[in-house]
Amino acid sequence: MARTAAERLQHEASQGSCAHAVRQEEKAARALAQAEAICRAHGVRLTPIRRKVLETLYTTHKPLGAYDLAEALEPGGRRIAPITVYRALDFLIEQGLAHRLASQNAYIATFQGDSSHEATAFLICEECGGVDEVTSSALTETMANLLNAEGFRAHTKVLEVTGRCAHCQDAH
Amino acid sequence: MARTAAERLQHEASQGSCAHAVRQEEKAARALAQAEAICRAHGVRLTPIRRKVLETLYTTHKPLGAYDLAEALEPGGRRIAPITVYRALDFLIEQGLAHRLASQNAYIATFQGDSSHEATAFLICEECGGVDEVTSSALTETMANLLNAEGFRAHTKVLEVTGRCAHCQDAH
DNA sequence: CTCGCAAAAGTTATTTCATTGCAAAAACCT
DNA sequence: AGGTTTTTGCAATGAAATAACTTTTGCGAG
Incomplete structure (x- = not known):
């Protein structure tokens, strides 16, 4: 199965300088501000705990288990x-x-405002633990076509790919 | 989260006549014979326990938890x-x-011989619990393009969509 | 055949992930 | 302030998956 929580944390500690982690602090700050705006707009409360959880997810940008x-x-x-x-x-x-991330029993912050009608794939690097969130109109269309052909009305899409990110391949 | 094991079993019992379950017995027999052939070809043993597990998965063709x-x-x-x-x-x-099925913490038999380079999506009906396994060259290509563009070397692909199958939509 | 090895299954316990039910507290709204 | 809703605290439990170790089984080589 997926790695354990302890392994995940240790992994993170030992790989903190991977490209995925670079500049996350700046992005996190902006993303957090945006999250606050979104919550205000939705009329819901980003309480301290919720905020702290989100902030932790933003600053690691790696999947973290609830524990x-x-x-x-x-x-x-x-x-x-x-x-x-x-x-x-x-x-x-x-x-x-x-x-x-269903395949990891773990959670991650989303940087792109979850446009729920789009198909978003998550690319999970087994080496550095980093996750990239990618969408493409081609993917969205292909999925829509596939579902249409089957007459299937989608509710939730889980698109997760584990493997090796470009950076970790370069590093052998 | 996903439904519990107990709910899953009850669900199955109450929905046994759904289209997904039709003709599974015949298909199961053939699939099982084919599985034996595959194991012989691979030089591995389809022991009684393994066979029974596979058979159970085949005859239900619904996701089942390990328990x-x-x-x-x-x-x-x-x-x-x-x-x-x-x-x-x-x-x-x-x-x-x-x-x-990562999104369900459950397991299912595959009817199409896992051509591992193909992208296979699993459509999971939330109403009848049935699962359809679909592949398309378009999907495979789109995924390949997406991964190529990111320079990501895929190891495992998880494509799972939950929603309502065509049959259950007709049945309101 | 039987010895010995490797693969498979048994046993018991534990870890990890997630939820339930109810009580207390904080935030919002007049 | 009073009453309501939302959020959090707390204790226990349920569900999924794995660990470590032993016993059994299948099977080929001598």
Whole structure:
């Protein structure tokens, strides 16, 4: 199966300088501001816990398990129960700010405002743990055609590819 | 999250007459014979347990959890530990005979011989629980193009769509 | 045939992920 | 402030997957 939470965290620590992690701080700040705007527009509340969860996801930009997040939020505050993290994640996913990677039992922040009618694929690097979020009109169309041909009315699309990102291939 | 094992089983029981279930017995018999041939060709053993797991998946053609399978295999024999089922599933998946639906934490038999370079999408009906396995050259190409453009070397592709199948839409 | 090896299955326990049910607190709205 | 809704806290449990180790089985070489 997917790697364990502990492995994921260690992985992250040892690979912090991978291209995927570069500039995430700046992007995170902007994305967070945008998330606040979105929540205001939706008339929902980005509470401290939700905000902290989202921020953690943004700054790592690597898939984190719910228990990883609980651990990451602990320092400086009190111990956070898993259910609290799950509730925050549910909220963020509902608002299109986060995404569950089914193949990893892990969660990630979305940088592109989840245009829900589009097909978005997640490319998960097995080496550096980084995730790229890609959409293309070709993919969206192809999926739409496929579903139409089958008469299938889609509710949720899970498009996840694991493998090796370009950067990690270069690095052998 | 995905429905629990118990719900899944009850679901199956109450929806046994859905179109997805029709004719599965005949197909299952043929598929099983073919599976035996494949294993012989690969020089691996389709042991009784593995065979029974595969058969159960074939005859339901609905996603089953590992614990569902353990339960399903029990009657007539002795209690089977989860790990045994997981080992059988690992084997079947390795041989391209079964597939894990990551979004459901469940497993299903594959009818099309896993041509591993092709992109295969799984359409999962939320109403009847049936799963359709679809491939198209367009999908395969689109995915290949997308991955090429990103310089991403794919290892495993997870394409799962949940929604409503044509039959269940007709039935309102 | 039987010895010995490797593959498979058994056993028991544990880890990881996710949810349930109910109580307390904080935010919002007059 | 009073009442409502939303959010969070807390304890326990359920569900999925794996770990470590032993026993059994299949099968080829001597």
